[in-house]
Each structure stands twice: as C-alpha cells, then as structure tokens.
Amino acid sequence: MSNDLLSLLHDLARHSRMEADRRASAQGLTLAQWKILIHLERQAGLSQKELAEILEVEPITIARLIDRLEAHGLVQRRDDPADRRIWRLHLTPGAEPVLKALAQERVAMLEAITEGLARAEIATVEAAMERMKANVVAGLRARGAEAA
Secondary structure, three states: OOOOHHHHHHHHHHHHHHHHHHHHHHOOOOHHHHHHHHHHHHOOOEEHHHHHHHHOOOHHHHHHHHHHHHHOOOEEEEEOOOOOOOEEEEEOOOHHHHHHHHHHHHHHHHHHHOOOOOHHHHHHHHHHHHHHHHHHHHHHHHHHHHHO
C-alpha cells in the first residue's frame, strides 16, 4: 500500500479512533459517549438535536447514548425553558472524575502519537493540518453554494 498523504491521514485517523475507543472502554464508556461528554463539558445545555448535528449522527442515536450516560449518572436532561419539546443536556457532578480520567487519556494518547517529534515539528504538523481542514471546508462550502 502506498504511503501517500491521503492514505496516511486516513490510517492515522482510523488507528487513533481505535486507540481512543480502547481508552474510553477502560473507563466504561464508548468513544461516542466520550465525545458527548467532551462536547457537553465545552458547551453545557446543548439539545439532543444540536449534539446530533455536531457529532454527525442521527438524533435517535444521541437519544440512546444519552439514555446510557443518564443511567450512569453522568448526564442529565433538563427542560428547555423556552420550548418544552426540547431537552437540554448537562453534565452531573458525577461526570467530573470521568472527565478528569478522560483528559489524562487524551494527554497520554497525544504523547504516544507525537513520541519522537520535536515541539517545532508538532507545531508544523498542526498548522499544516489546520490549513488542510480549512481547504476541505472551503471546498465543501463552495460546492454547497453551487448546488443551492
């Protein structure tokens, strides 16, 4: 298999997801649940629909994942004060130790992934990947505007 850039990016993402899933599993979570907790830590009060859009999954998938997180005492659904059809999602105090453990897992993962790289090399890779992401997003937006 050729080690061209697209293949390397795909393989790195796939292997990173597998490693993250393994680390989440050690905390009694799935990778999808880990992502939910991180997003709710960053932005409390998201609706299930908003979270589904961010994670690019169906709302029913989010509902089931939230059911499990709620059963574990990590997430709580609260009524939206402006619309009683909507649930707002919030972390519970029980999520704090789990989030600390997951943060440690993220640090350990990053250290493993970047082992042997100098800080300047990491900065160069980060800048290049940010630019590549911006290029892809710009292309998607342009094609979306053309289709509209």
